[in-house]
Amino acid sequence: MMFGADRRMEAGTYLAAGFATRQAIAAKLEGWVALHEIANVSQPNRLKGILVDSDYGVPFLAATQVFDIEPTPRKWLSRNKTPNIQSFYVEQGTILLTRSGTVGRSIVSQKKHENVIISDDLLRIRLTNPNDKGWLFAYLRSPSVMAMLQSAHYGHVIKHLEVSHVNALPVVTISDELKSKFCEDVASIVDMREEADRLVASFRKMLSDRFHLDQIEVKGVHHSTASLSALAGRRRRFEASYHSYRAQSLVQALALNSVKMDRLGDVTERVWWMTRFSRNFGDTGVPYMSSDDLFSLSQPETKKIFTDPIPNYSDFFVKQGWLLMACSGQTYGLNGSVTLATKHDESFFFTHDLIRISPNSDRIRSGYLYAFLSHPDIGQLLAKRAAYGSSIPHIDPTDVEEIPLARLPHDIENNIADMAERASQLRADAAELERETVSRAEAIINAFLSR
Missing domain, CATH: 3.90.220.20 (DNA methylase specificity domains)
Incomplete structure (x- = not known):
């Protein structure tokens, strides 16, 4: 042999x-x-x-x-x-x-x-x-x-x-x-x-067309300006990336082409993350979901974690309709990625490396908030510009709360939300x-x- x-x-x-x-x-x-x-x-x-x-x-x-x-x-x-x-x-x-x-x-x-x-x-x-x-x-x-x-x-x-x-x-x-x-x-x-991908492409095109993203020209622009009041805000964001010309132009386009602008923290019940914890895995534990697995197709065999040693372990479980945002890693990769939790996700113990966003259902539908935040040229740009740290960038829940959210007429928002929620459910059913x-x-x- x-x-x-x-x-x-x-x-x-x-x-x-x-x-x-x-x-x-x-x-x-x-x-x-x-x-x-x-x-x-x-x-x-x-x-x-x-x-x-x-x-x-x-x-x-x-x-x-x-x-x-x-x-x-x-x-x-x-x-x-x-x-x-x-x-x-x-x-x-x-x-x-x-x-x-x-x-x-x-x-x-x-x-x-x-x-x-x-x-x-x-x-x-x-x-x-x-x-x-x-x-x-x-x-x-x-x-x-x-x-x-x-x-x-x-x-x-x-x-x-x-x-x-x-x-x-x-x-x-x-x-x-x-x-x-x-x-x-x-x-x-x-x-x-494939159907989920088609729905995602459809509602992203609707958002791009509605906010006229094709009119935002950034090629050839090598600088941007920021007012002193913007620099001296509560978060004291002095990084040039936070005040980039592209981000500033996007915010202006959103304000110009929306019904109104909301602060994300004003349409959610809570935006938070969990504390770090020591992981102990075993065959008789609870199914564990890392941020890498959450955003992957054909996920590897589910790990199982022992929850008893973890303080307030029940707080790590999520609810259907919450949004989960990766808050650690490189901004060209996973960091800032967003998904919409389904009923299926409620059985998993989720990592602390995810910001939990609980929408206020009286003020916004989860599907529309997911569609907005997951759009690579809208929500993703606004979330990733807030990342801080030189080696492994992080996004803070406080910065997520400050993301400007462009609102549309109710019928359009509902149409987008329907497609986004259907796409999320299809992906969960496939998994x-x-x-x-x-x-x-x-x-x-x-x-x-x-x-």
Whole structure:
């Protein structure tokens, strides 16, 4: 075994729980096939490209960005200077698997992943028979199979998987009837997320058009001015980014094209964050949700946290209709991102790294507030300009309360709120269906092993 093709001499490879599971499946005389028998696994060459301005390049997504609910490119590569550029594109429906860093995470590519350069740190898995896709995706997402993949990785600091490792992965076979059910469920997951993306794009376009954002011109502007009263306010914001020309022009456009302007703190019951706490995880704890997982598709296996040692632990749970804003991290990344809590979220213990916003339902609908704050050129800009700190920027609840909120006629606000709330519910339903699908796959694996 040690002197096979891979020459695996590391003790950890054979001590990992995933290795024992793999051996147990492979020991069966029937009921499984190697993954390469049902799918083609490929990896593009190492990506080499020249960074260019967004006006001239092709957007690039790193492996971790592909899992974002709303992947936002931060780099653009020259089309003519990127060798074999076509090999880095993926078709909708391709299974992508991380091969570097946190190995073994998988996702089904969607429309938003098309026409984008996808990192070579994601292996591409294309099924020979399309009816196998749903089962293989759920199988790869199951805890037992992720443990198998992680037991096969190598590397001291940055772990890696190779195509050969994935090709050799044993895949439990199931009936065609079960395959069809898994295919239907995975297709439903993708459809719900696509519909949610369409709704988000629709209400953001409505807001952009209503506030005439296309008329805000910032190119060529290299300075801005701020009055002494603005600098000497309660928060004493002297950072140039807070008083940028773009932010000032946005506030003027909002005031000019709205029915009225409200202060966010005046339309909410409370805006707050939680205290830091010591984390103790275990199998019998309460499901835990970090800010990274909250804003990710195909979330990894849910951690469970022991709540008894945490003072006032019940305060960390959230309510349907609250908004949750990431308040720590880089402003080009997660910091400032917003989501709308659904009934499903009430069962999770949430991290302290999220600002809780409880809207006053008599003054504003949660959906409209979410639509406004989540818009990348409106609410996101106004929230992220308030970030402070040089290494790991933070956003303070006090600054969130001061965000100027542009109000629209009731019928328009209600229309936007309906779309925003529907999009949030669709994303929650898709996440829940994915968890159920993965749980069924895990149960099938356990039943196979117990024969």
